[in-house]
Amino acid sequence: AADIQSELTEILVTEEQIREKLEEIAARVAEDYAGKDLLLVGVLKGAVMVMADFSRYLPSSVPMDWMAVSSYGAGTKSSGVVQIRKDLDTDLHDKHVLIVEDIIDSGLTLSWLLENFESRGAASIEVFALLRKPEAAKVQVDCKYVGFDIPNEFVIGYGLDYAEKYRNLRDVAVLAPHVYS
Ligand code: PRP
Ligand code: MN
Numbered sequence: 001a002a003d004i005q006s007e008l009t010e011i012l013v014t015e016e017q018i019r020e021k022l023e024e025i026a027a028r029v030a031e032d033y034a035g036k037d038l039l040l041v042g043v044l045k046g047a048v049m050v051m052a053d054f055s056r057y058l059p060s061s062v063p064m065d066w067m068a069v070s071s072y073g074a075g076t077k078s079s080g081v082v083q084i085r086k087d088l089d090t091d092l093h094d095k096h097v098l099i100v101e102d103i104i105d106s107g108l109t110l111s112w113l114l115e116n117f118e119s120r121g122a123a124s125i126e127v128f129a130l131l132r133k134p135e136a137a138k139v140q141v142d143c144k145y146v147g148f149d150i151p152n153e154f155v156i157g158y159g160l161d162y163a164e165k166y167r168n169l170r171d172v173a174v175l176a177p178h179v180y181s
């Protein structure tokens, strides 16, 4: 495999910064959901790393479920058409749902997901996104827990891919334009 450093222009968020932020948000979530029936819902595949690390900073046992949706395919732009590739296994009725996402880019995936979840009878639905690109928003999404607001550049790593590559990078980095143009 080619040296990954030549495919990146800049590290935006380091592994260490991610760890600290996840700990901080986990403490908030633990407090906000004390005594409540919390269900974490991870959005495959990008949220795998966030879910794995974030959930382990929570002090008590929390069930997790997964929804697989995809709108990007192999490109760098959202198609706007969200497809369910795997639905939840869990009935959301009376659950306090916290959706765990790696990134809010245009917001299309999450706004579609929130609408989809609304009819399922959850007691509450909130969103935790590790990353958010305010300048890229096409629709507004209410996100209670945000890790980092980042510039409008194509980022990869820590779960985020370009054509399924780079998800295993430990940091979040900007993909060099020569890789996709
Ligand atoms: C990416 C990312 C978010 C979504 C954000 O997922 O993981 O789920 O796009 O973009 P949006 O706000 O513009 O909708 P993707 O569709 O690439 O699938 P993946 O998680 O399997 O990579
Ligand atoms: Mn995703």
Ligand code: MG
Pocket: 046, 072, 160, 161, 162
């Ligand atoms: Mg993707």
